[in-house]
Amino acid sequence: MPSLEVMLREPGRPALPAAGSAEFTEAWLTNRRLSAHTRDAYRRDITDWLTWCAGRDLDPLRATFLDVNAYARHLEGTPTARGGRPLSPATVARRLSALSSWYDFLVKLRAIDTNPVAAADRPRVDRDHSATVGLTPQEVDALLAAAEADTGPTAARNRATIALLADLGLRVGELISLNVADLGTERGHRSIRFVGKGGKVRRRALTPGAAHAVDTYLAARAAAQGLSVSELTGPLLVTASGARLDRHAVFRLVRRLAREAGIPAWAKLSPHSLRHAFATAARAEGVPLEDVQDAMGHADPRTTRRYDRDRHNLDRDPAYAIWAARARRRG
Structure with a gap:
């Protein structure tokens, strides 16, 4: 069997790095508008697929x-080293989605035909369900x-x-990517600018x-450095050493504070729990779905609805609104 390098240099095909090489995967990732976190996840996904192929002497x-079906069944049936359980259908589906994008890139480069x-037989994922543990308004x-x-030096x-x-x-990922320079004002509103999912630059009101x-945090940080707030630069949220706060520290913070707040499910919470709570509370307060969708940066309104944990509340059944309107017409 010819090598990947030879196959990619057959007549009529462009000269490309081998599909199994780090250079090719990096070329694919560079071609996508992705956050650093998503980029890392996709890189691991492709590496896992290539490792699985190598273990079976399979040319990718x-x-x-x-x-691909055999690989998916492998993922669904093999306990992971980290959790001791097989991957969930949603995680398997995400991995196959990354793999599909990788192969689409190969097709566009004419390295393969299809x-x-x-x-492949992808896992069925309930779009109306999310595994994230949510929070009630009272718990927030x-x-x-x-x-x-x-209390303590990082309290602010x-x-x-x-x-x-x-x-x-x-x-x-949006939170930890924020920089001091992203703070601003717009039409009388305090605002924050950031790059959201898909590489879109977005602005939200504070x-x-x-x-x-x-403001309190930046004032304390500036005073500790002997600077004015206007002289601060770099990441908005930093560690004691001045490095950018990472997602693991935010996870730990949410769970520690939830435990101290007496929230029963504290050990299963994540920063995403607050995102779910935001969507649910906004809808419960009557914010239109379209506005919540825009605020959360969702391309598909079905995604926003999945975040709305109160969407099945019968108090919101439109039948009541129709009945009330009919009653008003009848006088």
């Missing part, structure tokens, strides 16, 4: 949908109160972190509570 350029993932209040009561930063998650429903928490 000659893989068929049957091979995408083997296209005909308790979490914010725990942040207010927090912790309050700003939780306020931004709770009030804006940011993704953790609530008075979030703005106060951020």
